[in-house]
Amino acid sequence: MAMSLPMSSEATPGHFRFIGLRRLAKLLFGTPLNAALTLLFGALLVVTVPPMLRWLVIDAVLFDPDPNACRAATGACWSFIYAKSGQLLFGIYPFDERWRPAIVCLLILALLGWSVRPASWTSRLLALWVAAFALIFWLMGGGFGLAEVPTSSWGGLPVTLILTVVAIGIAFPVGILLALARRSTLPAVRVGAVVLIESVRGLPLLSILFVASIMMPLFLPEALLPDKFVRALVALTIFAAAYLAEVIRGGLQAIPNGQYEAAAALGLPFWHTQRLVILPQAIRVVIPALANTIIVMIKNTSLVLVIGLFDLISSGKAALADPEWPSPAAETFLFIGAIFFALSFSFARFADFLERRGPAAH
Amino acid sequence: MLSDAKTRSIIIQGMLVTAVIAFAALLVSTTFANLKARGIPIGFDFLTMPSRIIISEAILTYKSRDPYFWAIVVGLANTVFISALVIFFSSVLGLVVGITRLSSNPLAAGTCRVWVEIARNSPPIVLLIFLYSLWWKVLPPVGEALNPLPGVYASMRGFVVPAISIDIGMTGALIILFALTLAALGYGLARSGRLPPLVVPAILAAGVVGLWLADIRFAVDFPVFTGSNFRGGSELTPELSTILVGLTIYTTGFVAEIVRGGVLSVGRGQWDAGHSLGLSRGKILRLVVIPQMLRVIVPPLNSQYINVVKNSTLAIAVGYPDFLAVMNTIISKSSHSIEGVFIILGAYLALNLTLSSAANWYNRRIAIVER
Numbered sequence: 001m002a003m004s005l006p007m008s009s010e011a012t013p014g015h016f017r018f019i020g021l022r023r024l025a026k027l028l029f030g031t032p033l034n035a036a037l038t039l040l041f042g043a044l045l046v047v048t049v050p051p052m053l054r055w056l057v058i059d060a061v062l063f064d065p066d067p068n069a070c071r072a073a074t075g076a077c078w079s080f081i082y083a084k085s086g087q088l089l090f091g092i093y094p095f096d097e098r099w100r101p102a103i104v105c106l107l108i109l110a111l112l113g114w115s116v117r118p119a120s121w122t123s124r125l126l127a128l129w130v131a132a133f134a135l136i137f138w139l140m141g142g143g144f145g146l147a148e149v150p151t152s153s154w155g156g157l158p159v160t161l162i163l164t165v166v167a168i169g170i171a172f173p174v175g176i177l178l179a180l181a182r183r184s185t186l187p188a189v190r191v192g193a194v195v196l197i198e199s200v201r202g203l204p205l206l207s208i209l210f211v212a213s214i215m216m217p218l219f220l221p222e223a224l225l226p227d228k229f230v231r232a233l234v235a236l237t238i239f240a241a242a243y244l245a246e247v248i249r250g251g252l253q254a255i256p257n258g259q260y261e262a263a264a265a266l267g268l269p270f271w272h273t274q275r276l277v278i279l280p281q282a283i284r285v286v287i288p289a290l291a292n293t294i295i296v297m298i299k300n301t302s303l304v305l306v307i308g309l310f311d312l313i314s315s316g317k318a319a320l321a322d323p324e325w326p327s328p329a330a331e332t333f334l335f336i337g338a339i340f341f342a343l344s345f346s347f348a349r350f351a352d353f354l355e356r357r358g359p360a361a362h
Numbered sequence: 363m364l365s366d367a368k369t370r371s372i373i374i375q376g377m378l379v380t381a382v383i384a385f386a387a388l389l390v391s392t393t394f395a396n397l398k399a400r401g402i403p404i405g406f407d408f409l410t411m412p413s414r415i416i417i418s419e420a421i422l423t424y425k426s427r428d429p430y431f432w433a434i435v436v437g438l439a440n441t442v443f444i445s446a447l448v449i450f451f452s453s454v455l456g457l458v459v460g461i462t463r464l465s466s467n468p469l470a471a472g473t474c475r476v477w478v479e480i481a482r483n484s485p486p487i488v489l490l491i492f493l494y495s496l497w498w499k500v501l502p503p504v505g506e507a508l509n510p511l512p513g514v515y516a517s518m519r520g521f522v523v524p525a526i527s528i529d530i531g532m533t534g535a536l537i538i539l540f541a542l543t544l545a546a547l548g549y550g551l552a553r554s555g556r557l558p559p560l561v562v563p564a565i566l567a568a569g570v571v572g573l574w575l576a577d578i579r580f581a582v583d584f585p586v587f588t589g590s591n592f593r594g595g596s597e598l599t600p601e602l603s604t605i606l607v608g609l610t611i612y613t614t615g616f617v618a619e620i621v622r623g624g625v626l627s628v629g630r631g632q633w634d635a636g637h638s639l640g641l642s643r644g645k646i647l648r649l650v651v652i653p654q655m656l657r658v659i660v661p662p663l664n665s666q667y668i669n670v671v672k673n674s675t676l677a678i679a680v681g682y683p684d685f686l687a688v689m690n691t692i693i694s695k696s697s698h699s700i701e702g703v704f705i706i707l708g709a710y711l712a713l714n715l716t717l718s719s720a721a722n723w724y725n726r727r728i729a730i731v732e733r
Contacts, residue, residue, distance in 0.1 A: 024468070027466055027467060027468055028468070028469060030466075034465070034466065034467045037462070037465060037467045037469070037470040038467055038469050038470070041467075041469045041473050042469060044473070045469075045473070185371075186371050186374060186375050187375070188378055188379050189374070189375060189378060192378065192382065199707070199711065202710060202711045202714045202715070203672070203707065203711070204671075204672035204673075204675040204686065204710060205672070206675040206676070206686060207675065207686055207706050207707070207710065210686070210690065210706075211703055214693075214699070215700075217396075218392075218393055218396050218397070218699060218700070219389045219392060219393050220388075220389070220392060221388075295482075295483070299483075299484070299485035299486070300485070301485075302485035302487050302488055303485075303487060303676075305487070305679075306487075306678060306679065313487070313488065313491065329495035330492060330496050330499055332495075333488060333491050333492035333495055334492060336488055337484050337485075337488045337489070340483070340484055340485050340488060341480070341483045341484050344482075344484075345479065345483045348482070348483060
């Protein structure tokens, strides 16, 4: 949870700055408590960091393509990650077609990078994303001149990225509708929204994914049943929408009644009032909470492995099954963890930036 | 007619209700048709039949000839057990880490910040799988088990800790449930104050007698290393240890941030005001600062605790039989999927509602009383 609370005016901890040696010594050993903390944490680091470094870098095999080099070494086996990077990143996608998911990943990352600039927040951006996703699904799925690849063969990083972006992208408008429905004056609409939001929020995502993957074939007629990828996407979207709805509802509650009255005095109808007056203000209030929810969703995408979708973790597990190599599981999961960390850490910094920019900016 | 607000609201709601009912009818009719086509009966009578499923480890005693409902209870007990331990350890550690992050010592604050950032930005399931893969790499064989605390050993085969053995059978558990209900009833009646004075002690006594009848054997047993193995103590398998350690590391990051925010929310002026009243530091902390901090941290802590219950389902990633994993096995074994889904939904909703009503009760108690 990002805290929007005022920091104390003292030295803010954790931010490394250039400070004089004397100042540093005073910070580390100035008071008995600080001296004790320094000794305790110093000892902790001395015990843990050197063996970690030895394993990670010094004794590690970096690029040697021979699996036996890894068997002989006592350190990490990064050459496995290097040799298997294609399989780790793209899973079971057909080997000759791997350039397609590679382009898809670059495209999504480039678009994300483009979208963080406040200057590019126009209605054109939305059109750009929609167009990009038409292209992405064509590249991934094939047809119109490309070899067809069913979703069951999609894998690795593109699956993770597509699931995250599409689930959040669809869940956001759905969440706004749910939040408005929950504050509606029509009792049937309100009750429906409350039941949906609260039951989704009361359940672990894993159980919702299980229902979507295992139970849905029982509930729906054959003709209406989407494939496994879409079912997971639907489950993720519903889950994200329920959480986003609650965050947005918090923002709606922060808007004073005068705003509604002013809009009514201008003669604006309901949807105009919401779109032009209420929502822009409400969403700006809750940007930090929205960012946290989105980070949780980025991390949640990793759960689809449990229902057998081929995301990053599953492709890591599949790569580890190769008997030629000594199965360096810790390295593989460290690599996958680093990808997720990079995604959500950079989003967290983006959220910090939005928060610092303050609600006054448009 | 459409411009009339009242008519319009009736039309909109009518359309919504019709759509929901139509969709529900579609779901129910296809489900029944599908079940009939596959020859699966519907009903909860399967619960009393012997389950014959295997639960690899359990807190309560379980044999595969026990009925389905007992297997469900055993799975639920595993989930409650993991959640309770993780909530306890991450609260204690989160308090320490959160306060240390505010320290002026850059080494201490920086280390704690690294912990918080890693916990908050990695998916818990990746953390669990990673830790599980480390288990055999980092920890020594049993013969050279690490002994970080008296009575606690860590080796490839998992943790060995002092055993607190609570031996409860199936009947015992039912009696405890009954006794707890009685006790809660007694407490509620006592607070309402509409009772002759003797009734409350009588109900409480009945509860105590119930607990005694349940024949709970309670003992603490320290493990002793015998050179090749451990005698006594209780062994936590690598799976269980990974979940406990992993979820605790993960949740601690979030609790620490909440604690840090809580401490920062109490202004320096409150300390000054306490000093000017002549209160000692301890008294200021206890009477002024902590009560105000609790008000800020209890609601977000509550949602973290609920998240712990939900995250305990990730146990499935390392193969520990939590409630969801057991239910999954039961559903595939008995084919009673509809009933299974309802039990899953009911159990998690009940667990989370219990947690949040406890937190709400506590929150009301510490809230500002405005007159």
